[in-house]
Amino acid sequence: MRLALALLLIGWLATLVQGGLAHLLPGWAVPDLSLLVTVAAASALEPGFGLVVAAGIGLGADMISGAWLGQFAFLRLVELALARVVAAQLDLRRGVPLTVFAFALVWFDGLAQVGLGRLLLGSFPIQPSELGGLAARALLTAPLAPWAARFSRRLRERLDESEARRDMRLDTRRPVLR
């Protein structure tokens, strides 16, 4: 529970930092930090908590950005579910698979926003340069995914008391050295 709350707060903070960076850098040069927190939440939290945290992070992004309320919440939810599904096939604790997955997820996120835009606005024209921007954003975001995952694991070790207790219990079962 504490970990879920911490990740939710970090997700919101990441959205704010992202907004601040977007003011200083061109849009394509701003990594999607809140998406990274969502991916980290997928690996660090129980599935139920993960879903709630993902939706919460997305709602935070909706409230700050000019998007429709619920748009990012929906996307983060789907992205978390995708991360869980892929994690069942690939070992997302390892750096390379996680980086590749994060790269694909940024693309998914961008194109899904276009899809929702088309659905709600009727038309949502995009330029080739925007796709280039999306690619650049994915390239900048993906290498940060292993760092985010490592950070969430550290946080989990520190915060999740039950996890710590389980570790202790496991320690007691170790074979005694003779």
Next chain:
Amino acid sequence: MSEFLRRIRLPLLFTALALGTLALMLSDRRPEAGERHWAARALLEIAAPVQKAITRPVFFARDTWRAYVALVDAEAENRALREQVARLEGEKLQFREALVMGGQLQRIAQMRREFEVPLLPSRVVGQDASQWSSALLLDRGRAAAVRSGMPVMVEQGLIGLVSATTPHAARAMLILDRRSAVDAMVQRSRARGLVRGLGTDELEFVFMVRGDDVQVGDEVISSGVGGVYPKGLRVGSVTAVRAERAELLHSAVLRPAVDFGRLEQVFVMLHRGPTMDLLFGGGDGDLPEPAPRAMADGR
């Protein structure tokens, strides 16, 4: 039964959350959506100071550097500026003389009185972090009389309009946003059309073919029609004209008058056009996000 419930708990939670967020999205896109949820306002209120704290040190360093560079070039720049001022003073005198001769000065003074509205300077503290929408976060809100639907501008031209407010922050939708539309006209030929955001750093000017004279280099200004933006604000200049013979509507590509990447301070016009007043019924509600393209110009 409990085993079955345990097994479908997660799909159930996912479905409930997904449907909930979809319902939020659909309700938010309705024009009558009105005010946003209190939580949205609270987060927007928190976001402004946090983003200000993030951007302030960087701006401080940049301003200090610029001030230093400015000092280095101050002497040469001063000389150039003095020459320019002298030249402009001469031109101004000539123009004034011409206007007085034509008896127009009084009419212009009258127009200024009619159109003059108080401008509130506001700092840009954040930008929309999402990929496909364009908005700014401003550090002035309802406490400073900022209301949704008020136009936002800088010296160079039009920025957009306020789309959400809290007591101490506001969000402005840029004219670059895909959902934005401005009724505009070419300053030279008075050809009227609609300036639409493309989501990039360019704009599209859609105009009628018959008799319309639009050329590369033309300045496009707001027409004032539609009751959202006042007349005469610079929107951009034409960089290319797309003339498709078969189409009834032609379009031109505009380079915005404002460099949106370098905005630090903007001005909120503390006056809401009649369309926005009709839309809000004189209240303070936030701009319904979904269909500003349709309503931004009362179309």
